[in-house]
Amino acid sequence: MLAPVLRKIIQNKTVMIERYLPSKGNLFVQKGDILEPFQKLGDCMHSPNTVYFPKEFEPVKFLREKVYFQKGSLIGKIGAKKVTADENGYMSFDEVSGEYFYEDMPVKFTLLSGLWGEVSDVIPESSVLIKTVVAEVDLVACTPNFSFGELVVFPNPTEILEKFYLESFVKSTEGKIVYVGHYADLDTIKKARDLKISAIVAGSADPVGFSFAKSANIGLGVVSGFGKLETPDFVYKLFNSVAYRHVFFHGDLGVLRIPMSGVEEETVSSKKKKTPLKVIKKVTKGQKVQVLQKPHFGKIGTIDRVSVSSIFVRFDNELGPVEIDLPNFFIIE
Amino acid sequence: MPVLAAYIGYSGVSVALEKPDGSFDFQRFPYSYSRELFSSVCDENGFYTQVLEGIAKENKAKLADFDLLMTGFVNFPLPDLDIKLMADVRDLLSKHEENFPVLVDEVTVLTKDVVLSQVPIEFLTKNEHFANISIYPQLITRDYNDQVSLDGLIIDKVKKAGTSLTSDKPVLFTGDRFARRDFEPVFKYSLALDLFSNPGYYYVKIDKNNATLLSQLIKEYNPNINVDTSKVIEEVGTFAIVPGDTEVLLSTVLDTGQFFDIEKNSVFAVPLDNSIITKLSVKNKSIGNLEGGVVGGTLGLLFDTREERHQLISDIKIMNAFMREIEEAVKGI
Numbered sequence: 001m002l003a004p005v006l007r008k009i010i011q012n013k014t015v016m017i018e019r020y021l022p023s024k025g026n027l028f029v030q031k032g033d034i035l036e037p038f039q040k041l042g043d044c045m046h047s048p049n050t051v052y053f054p055k056e057f058e059p060v061k062f063l064r065e066k067v068y069f070q071k072g073s074l075i076g077k078i079g080a081k082k083v084t085a086d087e088n089g090y091m092s093f094d095e096v097s098g099e100y101f102y103e104d105m106p107v108k109f110t111l112l113s114g115l116w117g118e119v120s121d122v123i124p125e126s127s128v129l130i131k132t133v134v135a136e137v138d139l140v141a142c143t144p145n146f147s148f149g150e151l152v153v154f155p156n157p158t159e160i161l162e163k164f165y166l167e168s169f170v171k172s173t174e175g176k177i178v179y180v181g182h183y184a185d186l187d188t189i190k191k192a193r194d195l196k197i198s199a200i201v202a203g204s205a206d207p208v209g210f211s212f213a214k215s216a217n218i219g220l221g222v223v224s225g226f227g228k229l230e231t232p233d234f235v236y237k238l239f240n241s242v243a244y245r246h247v248f249f250h251g252d253l254g255v256l257r258i259p260m261s262g263v264e265e266e267t268v269s270s271k272k273k274k275t276p277l278k279v280i281k282k283v284t285k286g287q288k289v290q291v292l293q294k295p296h297f298g299k300i301g302t303i304d305r306v307s308v309s310s311i312f313v314r315f316d317n318e319l320g321p322v323e324i325d326l327p328n329f330f331i332i333e
Numbered sequence: 334m335p336v337l338a339a340y341i342g343y344s345g346v347s348v349a350l351e352k353p354d355g356s357f358d359f360q361r362f363p364y365s366y367s368r369e370l371f372s373s374v375c376d377e378n379g380f381y382t383q384v385l386e387g388i389a390k391e392n393k394a395k396l397a398d399f400d401l402l403m404t405g406f407v408n409f410p411l412p413d414l415d416i417k418l419m420a421d422v423r424d425l426l427s428k429h430e431e432n433f434p435v436l437v438d439e440v441t442v443l444t445k446d447v448v449l450s451q452v453p454i455e456f457l458t459k460n461e462h463f464a465n466i467s468i469y470p471q472l473i474t475r476d477y478n479d480q481v482s483l484d485g486l487i488i489d490k491v492k493k494a495g496t497s498l499t500s501d502k503p504v505l506f507t508g509d510r511f512a513r514r515d516f517e518p519v520f521k522y523s524l525a526l527d528l529f530s531n532p533g534y535y536y537v538k539i540d541k542n543n544a545t546l547l548s549q550l551i552k553e554y555n556p557n558i559n560v561d562t563s564k565v566i567e568e569v570g571t572f573a574i575v576p577g578d579t580e581v582l583l584s585t586v587l588d589t590g591q592f593f594d595i596e597k598n599s600v601f602a603v604p605l606d607n608s609i610i611t612k613l614s615v616k617n618k619s620i621g622n623l624e625g626g627v628v629g630g631t632l633g634l635l636f637d638t639r640e641e642r643h644q645l646i647s648d649i650k651i652m653n654a655f656m657r658e659i660e661e662a663v664k665g666i
Binding site for chain 1: 373380465516
């Protein structure tokens with residue numbers, strides 16, 4: 001019997017990651033430089049928020065050039081509704097779109113490397129391409145967003161704790177990538193949107209919540225599938241070991257990339273790295289498998305014996321082995 | 334050189350391998366490429382190359398020892414495979430003369446005349462099972478309701494398109510829906526029955542190995558190779574779609590015959606061998622009187638007197654009776 005091999009984590013994958021300034025600015029590195037996560041790559045002046053107003057917006061006075069407004073002052077009207085400045089900033093007119101927009105007062109933005117690696121290329125005043133080594137966590141379902149930020153890891157198991165943690169982290173989760181536990185339901189996803197979390201990672205998600213995340217343009221990636229499924233232990237352990245590290249959520253590729261240091265890279269032999277990964281293997285006793293059959297859907301167990309068209313799998317908390325039909329499982333490595 | 338013909342389907346790979354004595358062995362690898370699961374490790378080319386190499390190895394041979402022929406639903410090119418002949422699925426179906434083939438899988442219904450695509454499963458995200466199938470296309474469900482919903486999608490599509498399966502030739506159901514192992518074998522028969530909408534008599538075969546496509550592919554490559562599919566294609570029997578109360582007289586040369594009434598809105602199976610032609614006389618309001626010879630098969634002669642053709646497995650009362658009636662017939666299949 002043959003079955004495909006799933007690799008939830010691909011260690012030591014060499015990738016190119018682009019780090020860029022939100023506006024044109026200064027870059028302090030050059031091709032060939034070796035980087036550490038807290039190394040400064042560059043800086044620029046950048047407005048954290050820019051709001052475009054609809055065509056019916058009427059400014060307090062006719063403007064064609066940048067005009068400064070103080071926080072709380074009246075900047076215009078939309079119909080009968082008065083619009084005031086949320087922060088100190090500038091209002092301008094976009095000649096191309098024919099719309100007024102308001103930019104918060106630019107602040108200094110510092111771009112950190114966020115990873116270990118080597119500068120491969122530099123686009124002056126704009127971005128740096130870095131060759132780096134990552135651990136790649138496979139997300140079986142993802143919204144097609146891209147984001148990066150600090151990884152916040154909530155403990156497994158979830159439910160009550162999940163919401164408590166989300167509330168507790170209200171002030172510090174904005175722009176971060178949060179692992180919310182085994183299961184992300186619709187409420188959690190909505191809460192994450194309200195908290196301006198950059199992306200959520202979970203063991204599984206509610207399909208309705210997933211559709212909501214897609215439509216609301218929220219990053220959401222799941223490790224096991226849909227329904228109330230668990231995150232495999234070894235994936236959770238990895239998340240825990242890299243909590244607060246800067247990570248990259250690639251929804252388009254279906255992966256979460258975790259930068260790894262050179263020290264971690266050396267733990268794998270160079271010979272192993274060059275061998276192409278096998279995706280099909282003979283099913284044998286003792287292999288770890290992910291089961292996709294109710295009531296064990298998503299769980300990881302060990303093959304006890306192999307039959308003609310099924311396997312018998314032992315789970316940690318079960319007394320005896322459970323029969324699982326071919327093809328309702330994958331070998332896990 | 335011996336031939337290895339492969340059909341890449343929605344949920345698996347079916348192959349016909351030529352053995353040293355010139356006969357063919359039909360095998361199935363019940364997994365297909367899923368971008369969500371494997372894109373970080375390999376593409377379709379890498380996946381199917383490893384699958385076919387693995388199948389050859391399981392048969393104590395090397396892939397290079399075969400002339401490789403391929404058909405199916407796969408993105409080309411597959412540069413790592415030395416394919417001698419690549420053929421379009423629809424071309425192969427239209428060249429098949431012996432039967433009227435109907436290819437059914439989770440996303441397509443294909444005949445010589447019609448191509449129907451279903452709503453892609455990933456868009457039906459309210460259902461957890463559908464959402465998981467979009468990630469794990471090979472899944473077999475043990476949940477009755479999920480099976481009803483899945484087959485319901487296929488039946489709805491055929492009915493909404495106004496497609497009628499009618500042919501003087503035996504109607505042969507093939508494709509990955511029929512190649513999958515259902516936890517209840519009766520589901521395949523009920524699906525086949527529901528795909529007919531017009532009253533009439535149909536001789537039905539089920540090809541669980543995609544042998545029709547594979548043998549046609551081999552014939553295209555070398556018309557001198559004779560592929561015997563008689564042992565792998567199931568002769569199901571005659572389906573009599575006769576809406577309303579029906580009177581039946583069955584007789585063979587060996588007996589005096591039996592007369593019986595079948596009430597409307599039922600499904601009734603008469604065990605009938607396919608080695609003897611049985612004389613059949615039917616009185617039915619919607620199709621009138623009919624006399625002729627029929628042959629049986631696994632299910633024998635199946636009368637369907639439903640006036641409203643809703644999905645059979647969604648009607649628990651009729652389905653229970655149907656399952657009881659054919660339980661003995663399908664035992665051991």
